[in-house]
Amino acid sequence: MITLSSDFGSPYPAAMKGVILDHPGGSDARLVDVAHDLPRQDVRAAAFWLREVLPWFPPAVHLVVVDPGVGTDRAAIVIRAGDHALVGPDNGVLVPAARALAAGGDQEAFDVFAIEVGEPASHTFHGRDVFAPAAAAVHGAGVDRLHDLPDLSPADGFVDLRFPEPTVDEDGAVGEVLVVDGFGNAITNLPGSVLDGRFGGSVEVDGDAVPVRRSYAMIEPGERLVTVGSHGNVELAVDRGRGDEAFGVERGSTVRLSW
């Protein structure tokens, strides 16, 4: 199984699928699209979504191309994490997902390999010319045989990416909006646990009291709420509306909760 994720929109992902299906290693692979509208050229937001989604899959090769540095000297890498492999640019986008997929609870139990990049067919589309063939080759060899692939070698290092840490104390918490989803839910880096014991009550968000509820429809349509999303983090939301607009926040905004 090869999953595909990118910020390409359309139709560029289809060229990657064609390359995989035409490659001896990938011709029999089950292909599953994760998303091709990841926040464009936003490595951190893409890394967040991949960390949330990829661990739900059975063992797979995950091709990920959010690559604003394409054509520069940024490396191309494969990460082996547990029974999974991640293939993409060395800009951090793969790393949070690798930690989530790493076996045995040891978040650092992953291995990074560098892809030897020959002269690709283009300088602007390594998804098609570098990463898709690499993903097909990894699929064909098997995730536990990466050492056998001639174009892979252990990497000397890699670009790390960590999400900002929130501040939590007895009076409240200060965090940041990591991403806004398609519904307009503003997803923060605040762990859902800060709302333990507060459901059915309220917290102050930037000074205004806002209800804390288990889910959206527990308040009136159009009203604001604070909840814990499916990722386990605090969300600012509106029932049947957009939380980002109602709270006046966007990706990167600071969020202050107090109780």
Added chain:
Amino acid sequence: MITLSSDFGSPYPAAMKGVILDHPGGSDARLVDVAHDLPRQDVRAAAFWLREVLPWFPPAVHLVVVDPGVGTDRAAIVIRAGDHALVGPDNGVLVPAARALAAGGDQEAFDVFAIEVGEPASHTFHGRDVFAPAAAAVHGAGVDRLHDLPDLSPADGFVDLRFPEPTVDEDGAVGEVLVVDGFGNAITNLPGSVLDGRFGGSVEVDGDAVPVRRSYAMIEPGERLVTVGSHGNVELAVDRGRGDEAFGVERGSTVRLSW
């Protein structure tokens, strides 16, 4: 085969796919995306599209998540209709499709089962935590073995959903825009048969004479027309333009035809 439909946009549907593929009942299922941009939290519009699209499929399990009541006490259900099964929330979204899929022309020949919902991993994403596992289990057991699944039991009732009935008489017809498609075609609840014998002529739409044609390109680009869409209903359209804008209508608008 498992089809997937939702109003989730991206990347949430991928988590549902991962859960299905990681489930013993779903790991070998062919997955087919129907749509993930169904009109957001619009149960009736989603129900319309599913009724139009799902009957074209061979026997399958259809996972449908348009679920503004997620996290409330609305039930989770499976409907068996003919050789198909529909899995989703009990808010009516499945019912018109179930009637269309029911065997032998008896639109009430479907059975509804309640899904026993344990403590899900989230209160906000039952698509991933309740409906995807249920769809995988139904696929694994087979549509004719629903009674064998321990988490299913015959439902006491279900939330029905019927589309509004138009008024048709010898002077004209009054209906409603059910949905607007991506081309801007305003699809009404008026049966195409009201236009029998009128193709090549015209009808009055809210008092203005508009040509009646078999297809869009039978008038000049940019001009308005009334036609019968692929669903068999009357459409207000514009050749190479948007009917909703040209007719000043949106989902829910009243449409008056007279002849």
Added chain:
Amino acid sequence: MITLSSDFGSPYPAAMKGVILDHPGGSDARLVDVAHDLPRQDVRAAAFWLREVLPWFPPAVHLVVVDPGVGTDRAAIVIRAGDHALVGPDNGVLVPAARALAAGGDQEAFDVFAIEVGEPASHTFHGRDVFAPAAAAVHGAGVDRLHDLPDLSPADGFVDLRFPEPTVDEDGAVGEVLVVDGFGNAITNLPGSVLDGRFGGSVEVDGDAVPVRRSYAMIEPGERLVTVGSHGNVELAVDRGRGDEAFGVERGSTVRLSW
């Protein structure tokens, strides 16, 4: 393998998939979506993308529906090109891809068959009612057995489509924007070879000097550049921004480069 391309958005492509999977010829086909957001009713832009993407696939049947003339007397065709078949309307949208897929470097080595169109279920959705069944039948028979299909017969002719030719001389080049991709890159009909020897330098675009670079991130974010895209043509782009807006161009705009 059957690939699907259209300008339908959603959910109409799902009806085509259902028809294919319910057809004896298509029930075992691997389905791969190329794009369903091809530029709407823009035959030439769609033809460009298909020419760029489809040659990356292994032998396949390519179902293509960008069909502003649906319901008129435009023909429905199948083109055999190399080991591939293309199925869609006779409006030129298939032809550039057919030339790219034609075997042995002879761009005219393709054969065109007319599909006998019976009374379809609709006049507005031949994708579902004419082209999807035809694609399934072609898949079932095999690309080298088109003569055996009763609904196909050699076509008397076909609607050709060629992209405009640029003008290139020793002082510069004049071309046209063929399409704008989702990143905002304005892709012209100018061959990338006109930039040979100019990388690292600059050219004048409509009188302004603009850097020529191998890839986007080789200039500062937000700055304009001229590059060669993955399709081999000259692109007007902005690093981490939209080239179409920064250069004030859109599909069809004239582009003048001078050196």
